[in-house]
Structures are given as structure tokens and as C-alpha cells.
Amino acid sequence: MPDIEFNEEDVLTRASQGDRDAFGLLYERYIDRIFNYVYYRTGNLHDAEDLTARVFQRAMNHIQSYTDRGVPFSAWLYRIAHNLVANWHRDRSRRQEIPISDVPVLPSKGDHPEKNLVRSQEQDALLRFIRRLPAERQNLLILKFVENMSNAEIGAIMGRSEGAVKSLYHRTLLALRDQLGDQKINLDSD
Amino acid sequence: MARSRTTLSDEQRYALEAHLAGTLKRVTPPLEVVSRLRERIHFPQSGEIVSRFRDWRRMFLVLGGVMSGLVVLITIGRALYYLVGRKQV
Numbered sequence: 001m002p003d004i005e006f007n008e009e010d011v012l013t014r015a016s017q018g019d020r021d022a023f024g025l026l027y028e029r030y031i032d033r034i035f036n037y038v039y040y041r042t043g044n045l046h047d048a049e050d051l052t053a054r055v056f057q058r059a060m061n062h063i064q065s066y067t068d069r070g071v072p073f074s075a076w077l078y079r080i081a082h083n084l085v086a087n088w089h090r091d092r093s094r095r096q097e098i099p100i101s102d103v104p105v106l107p108s109k110g111d112h113p114e115k116n117l118v119r120s121q122e123q124d125a126l127l128r129f130i131r132r133l134p135a136e137r138q139n140l141l142i143l144k145f146v147e148n149m150s151n152a153e154i155g156a157i158m159g160r161s162e163g164a165v166k167s168l169y170h171r172t173l174l175a176l177r178d179q180l181g182d183q184k185i186n187l188d189s190d
Numbered sequence: 191m192a193r194s195r196t197t198l199s200d201e202q203r204y205a206l207e208a209h210l211a212g213t214l215k216r217v218t219p220p221l222e223v224v225s226r227l228r229e230r231i232h233f234p235q236s237g238e239i240v241s242r243f244r245d246w247r248r249m250f251l252v253l254g255g256v257m258s259g260l261v262v263l264i265t266i267g268r269a270l271y272y273l274v275g276r277k278q279v
Contacts, residue, residue: 035219123213145214
């Protein structure tokens with residue numbers, strides 16, 4: 001992040017008045033998060049790049065319509081991303097699916113680079129299962145584990161109560177446990 | 191591992207969460223991707239934006255100075271017109 005005090009409210013006001021530099025600051029702040037979300041939802045680096053660009057273009061074109069009603073700007077961006085990813089899946093359903101294991105592994109933050117070169121078979125299997133889950137469950141897992149968000153924050157993005165998110169999370173874990181158990185993937189050790 | 195349809199033991203939950211945390215890690219978008227995205231959306235480089243924001247106050251002072259100067263010149267021009275120009279007409 002650039003060395004400048006970031007007052008999101010002020011930057012948002014300027015961006016909504018058509019200040020491209022202010023929107024550029026928002027872009028710098030959120031590019032990583034939106035890219036991560038789209039990357040895990042698509043499992044495809046090229047489409048992640050394309051969709052991330054479209055998220056910010058759409059946000060820039062509609063920033064005047066963004067009004068702060070207690071919903072964070074990030075939630076608004078994630079909703080745009082969610083809608084674009086949903087359209088992408090709809091368009092793509094007629095075409096052949098690229099398995100996520102074929103996609104180059106991107107370096108994770110905080111890990112030794114060599115550790116990122118190989119994804120374990122278990123991780124590949126888990127990613128495949130996750131991508132077969134309904135969209136809202138995928139969103140939940142990505143926001144919880146990739147973005148480290150609380151249930152309340154996830155609820156704000158998904159338009160659900162904190163309790164509903166907690167319940168959805170529990171059901172998602174049950175589904176994953178059953179699927180991983182059927183594939184004989186060991187859940188007893190890490 | 192004993193399985194129940196609707197309940198998760200603490201061990202199962204911890205194991206699943208550990209697997210998920212190990213798999214769903216935040217990735218770093220390649221620099222060329224971030225750069226291409228910036229070009230595609232026509233955003234200036236972050237350093238450029240920061241320097242513009244830093245220069246904001248100076249720009250404001252310069253602009254204010256120029257505007258004040260213009261107002262003074264217009265006032266002098268109008269005064270000369272009333273004093274000299276009108277007599278000649």
C-alpha cells in the first residue's frame with residue numbers, strides 16, 4: 001500500500017465524484033482480495049485476470065450508485081465479483097471444464113517459495129470438492145480461509161445474518177467431511 | 191473416525207479446518223498481472239498517485255495564487271478603463 005494515510009470514506013467520496021486517482025487508491029487496496037476471490041472461484045489464472053479487471057471497471061462505472069448504508073465498500077466489490085463469476089460459470093457450463101490441478105500454482109503469502117511449487121494430492125482433491133460445492137458455500141470458504149473474515153463480515157457480503165453464516169458453515173463442513181471420507185482422505189492427521 | 195450425519199466431532203472440525211487453511215491460502219497475483227490490470231483500467235502507478243496527492247496542497251496554493259493575480263489584473267484593467275478609456279470616448 002502506498003505510504004499515504006488512507007481515509008476510505010474520503011477516498012470513496014472523491015472516487016464517486018469521478019476522481020480516477022482516488023479510485024486508483026481503492027484499486028491498490030482491494031486488487032489482491034478480489035483477485036484471490038476470483039482466482040479460487042474460477043481456478044483459472046487467465047480468467048481470474050480478466051474477471052478482476054471487469055470487477056474494477058464495473059465498480060468504477062457505478063461508483064456513483066454506491067451509497068454507504070452500513071455495507072462496507074469491500075462487500076459491494078465482492079458482490080460485483082460474485083455476480084460476474086456467476087455469469088462466467090453460466091457461460092462456461094457449455095464448454096469443457098479445466099481442472100484446477102492443471103492451473104499453475106501461485107505463491108502464497110508467507111510461505112517458502114519451494115513449498116508452493118507442489119500442491120499435495122489431498123489439497124488438489126479438496127480444491128476439486130470445494131469447486132463442486134454450491135456457489136454460496138464456495139464463497140463462504142474463500143472468505144473465511146483466504147480472507148480470514150469473521151462470520152459477521154461474511155454475512156455483510158453475502159446478505160445473511162451471522163447465525164445463518166454459522167449454520168451454512170457447519171453444513172459445508174459436514175458435506176466436505178462426507179465427500180473426503182468417501183475418497184478415503186485422512187482427516188485424522190494433518 | 192466415527193461419523194454422524196449431522197454432527198461433527200471437535201477432532202473432525204479441527205482436521206477439516208486445518209486442511210482448508212492449508213489449501214485455501216491467499217495467493218499473490220503475479221506482478222505482470224497487476225501491471226496489465228492497471229493498464230487495462232487506465233490507472234496510474236501507485237507511486238504516481240501518491241506523489242500527486244502529496245503535491246495537492248502546493249497545487250492548490252499555486253492555483254489560488256494565479257487566480258488572485260488574475261483578479262488583481264482585471265481590477266487594475268477595469269480601473270484604467272474607467273479613468274482613461276472613458277475620457278477618450
